[in-house]
Amino acid sequence: MTSRLKSYKRKRLGLATVIAFCALCFLIGFYSSALLSQNVPGVRPRLRMLEMMKNGEVEEEEASSMPHGVTGDESVGSIPFQVLSWKPRALYFPNFATAEQCQAIIERAKVNLKPSALALRQGETAESTQGTRTSSGTFVSASEESTGALEFVEKKIARATMIPRTHGEVVWFSTPHPI
Incomplete structure (x- = not known):
């Protein structure tokens, strides 16, 4: 029996042949699956919720x-929303807040605007660095804003980003020119 095994030579x-x-x-499988899946009855791609709402095709069970x-x-x-850029990530949310809400938030922020400060190095004085910073800014939290506009915007941001309001920060308002 061992003589038989010795005489058998495996090629x-x-x-390159294996590759x-x-x-x-791969090509045979890819093209055959594409051909076979073209005529499957009753299968259609699912539309995103936003597209369904635009087309008016929202079904009762999906909208409940x-x-x-x-x-x-x-x-x-x-x-x-509209994606303006992926890198850096920039999204556009049309009608995210009304003009009245924006104006109420701006008026609240204007009350506390202060010129931006500088961290002074050793030997520097406030007078020697005067005019270096030309912006003004302030922090405003939703609890400080009495109209509820900032709270509404924060809640809407939380819904859009799916990040709870508790994980957010106090809003910083800045203007490029001094007050």
Whole structure:
């Protein structure tokens, strides 16, 4: 029996042959799956919620709300947006806040605007650095703003970003010219 095994010589496949065979199998599988899946009845891609709302195709069961937790929302919502850039990430939210809400927040911020300060180095005085900073700014929290406009905007930001308000920061308002 050992003599039989010695006489059998196995042919070795080269690396190029193996790679070509794998590529051929991949291409056959790829194109055959594409051909077979073209005529599947009843299968259609799901539309995103925003697209469905634009087209008016929102089905009753999809639009109905689910039971929610303490921190959840009572109803299904949609905040329309446009991606302006991925790097750096910039999004545009049309009609995110009304003009009245924006004006109320601006008026509240103007009350506390102060010229920006500098960290003085050793030997520097406030007089020698006067005019270096030309901006003014202030922090405003939603609890300080009496109209509720800033709280509304913070809640909407939390819904859009899916980050709780408790993880946010106090809003910094800045103007490029001194007050």
